[in-house]
Amino acid sequence: MIRRRNLNDLRDPSDQSDGNQHQKVWEILPWYVNGTLESHEHELVARHILKCQSCADEVARCQSIATAVRSAEEAARTPSPEHLAHLMERIDRGSASAAPERWRIRAREWIEKIQLAFHETPSLFRWTLAAQTAAIVLLAAAIMLKASVAPSFYRTLSDAVSGPEPGRVHLQVVFVDDITEREIRTLLGSIGATIVAGPTPMAVYTVALAAEDREAPARTRETLALLRAHPKVRLAEAKWP
Amino acid sequence: MHAGANGPTVGQLMHGKAPMQPSALEDDLDLIRRVVGRDRQAFETLYHRYSPVVYRYLWKLIRQREIVEEALNDVMMVVWETASRFNGTSRLSTWILGIAHNKALKARARSARFDAQLREGEPYGVEPSGPEDAWAHRELASAVARAIDSLPPEQGAVVELTFYHDLSYAEIAKIVGCPVNTVKTRMLHARRRLASLFAAESKRS
Numbered sequence: 001m002i003r004r005r006n007l008n009d010l011r012d013p014s015d016q017s018d019g020n021q022h023q024k025v026w027e028i029l030p031w032y033v034n035g036t037l038e039s040h041e042h043e044l045v046a047r048h049i050l051k052c053q054s055c056a057d058e059v060a061r062c063q064s065i066a067t068a069v070r071s072a073e074e075a076a077r078t079p080s081p082e083h084l085a086h087l088m089e090r091i092d093r094g095s096a097s098a099a100p101e102r103w104r105i106r107a108r109e110w111i112e113k114i115q116l117a118f119h120e121t122p123s124l125f126r127w128t129l130a131a132q133t134a135a136i137v138l139l140a141a142a143i144m145l146k147a148s149v150a151p152s153f154y155r156t157l158s159d160a161v162s163g164p165e166p167g168r169v170h171l172q173v174v175f176v177d178d179i180t181e182r183e184i185r186t187l188l189g190s191i192g193a194t195i196v197a198g199p200t201p202m203a204v205y206t207v208a209l210a211a212e213d214r215e216a217p218a219r220t221r222e223t224l225a226l227l228r229a230h231p232k233v234r235l236a237e238a239k240w241p
Numbered sequence: 242m243h244a245g246a247n248g249p250t251v252g253q254l255m256h257g258k259a260p261m262q263p264s265a266l267e268d269d270l271d272l273i274r275r276v277v278g279r280d281r282q283a284f285e286t287l288y289h290r291y292s293p294v295v296y297r298y299l300w301k302l303i304r305q306r307e308i309v310e311e312a313l314n315d316v317m318m319v320v321w322e323t324a325s326r327f328n329g330t331s332r333l334s335t336w337i338l339g340i341a342h343n344k345a346l347k348a349r350a351r352s353a354r355f356d357a358q359l360r361e362g363e364p365y366g367v368e369p370s371g372p373e374d375a376w377a378h379r380e381l382a383s384a385v386a387r388a389i390d391s392l393p394p395e396q397g398a399v400v401e402l403t404f405y406h407d408l409s410y411a412e413i414a415k416i417v418g419c420p421v422n423t424v425k426t427r428m429l430h431a432r433r434r435l436a437s438l439f440a441a442e443s444k445r446s
Contacts, residue, residue, distance in 0.1 A: 027425045034407045112351075
């Protein structure tokens with residue numbers, strides 16, 4: 001029979017002198033009842049309940065709980081007979097395409113983990129998080145879109161600049177910073193070249209030589225040598241198609 | 242299982258409380274090795290050995306037959322697919338119930354209607370709500386079982402694993418993925434909630 005007392009104060013009954021030991025025993029009583037305590041804990045509980053009525057009563061309550069759990073109607077519930085057949089069919093399908101199936105399982109597990117974490121997050125925080133995530137995704141999409149349509153501002157010297165003229169040899173030239181416009185015109189005039197593009201943000205000019213195709217290789221080497229020797233030219237390279 | 246007709250519980254198998262084949266635990270290791278080797282017959286044996294226990298546990302946490310069967314299917318599929326990950330540091334049953342616990346939580350999360358349906362369809366509660374006579378004729382065990390069903394799932398899981406599956410608190414901690422002290426605390430909360438039921442019964446008697 002269960003004694004009448006304040007059962008809301010189960011955790012810390014006031015009539016115990018050795019509070020620490022009582023507390024420790026009180027916490028592990030369910031596992032004393034199911035017989036899974038280590039031997040030293042089992043002995044501790046067994047000794048304690050001989051002198052502690054509230055713990056002895058709680059053992060009786062735990063036994064009642066165990067009886068109720070074990071006698072519940074769910075004990076009779078089993079999977080339907082066709083369940084195994086469906087499972088084996090699923091395994092057969094999985095064996096036919098084992099790798100994709102495993103990939104799908106892992107992907108689904110990740111999605112489920114995210115969904116679970118989402119559901120377990122407090123509502124206000126959840127929607128704030130969702131809004132932030134959506135904003136980040138939109139921002140990332142906008143940046144990617146812009147990057148795909150915006151002109152590239154960085155070019156190597158071998159990059160195409162704009163509209164090379166067919167049949168003419170093109171060079172890419174970088175002049176020193178203090179060269180004047182007049183000096184550029186004079187220099188390019190001396191080699192028979194005209195500016196076809198530039199300067200780029202990297203100060204690269206593309207110039208076209210007025211040479212016939214058959215003369216191009218020799219003329220190009222000669223012109224490059226002249227340009228590279230010029231004190232106002234920092235860099236000169238042939239621009240190959 | 243405890244019900245008798247379905248055989249010993251996992252806990253009974255593990256702690257030797259119920260009649261069982263002497264080599265059952267060794268059988269488990271042999272079984273899982275054969276499953277790793279894609280032995281379908283071994284897998285079917287494993288299914289028959291553990292599906293009732295896993296089903297019962299899933300039912301306690303989910304309580305919708307279709308979802309429970311789907312979750313059981315998922316659990317067994319994970320066992321088949323990842324049997325090689327079982328490293329033998331825990332019992333096979335602990336490993337499988339750990340998978341089941343995660344699947345049950347995910348199934349609950351997916352089923353947005355679950356809580357509302359449970360509240361509407363099953364009038365669980367620890368307090369007597371009908372006439373005194375109606376309450377008086379109820380069996381305490383039945384009332385306790387209903388009260389257990391009304392516990393929050395994390396507390397209900399600990400109660401179920403303790404008193405039905407007869408698992409130690411360390412094994413329960415592994416299954417539900419939390420520290421041992423959390424297991425004890427959840428059990429304390431559950432016992433406190435159930436205490437009111439015992440108090441009511443005590444007054445009645």
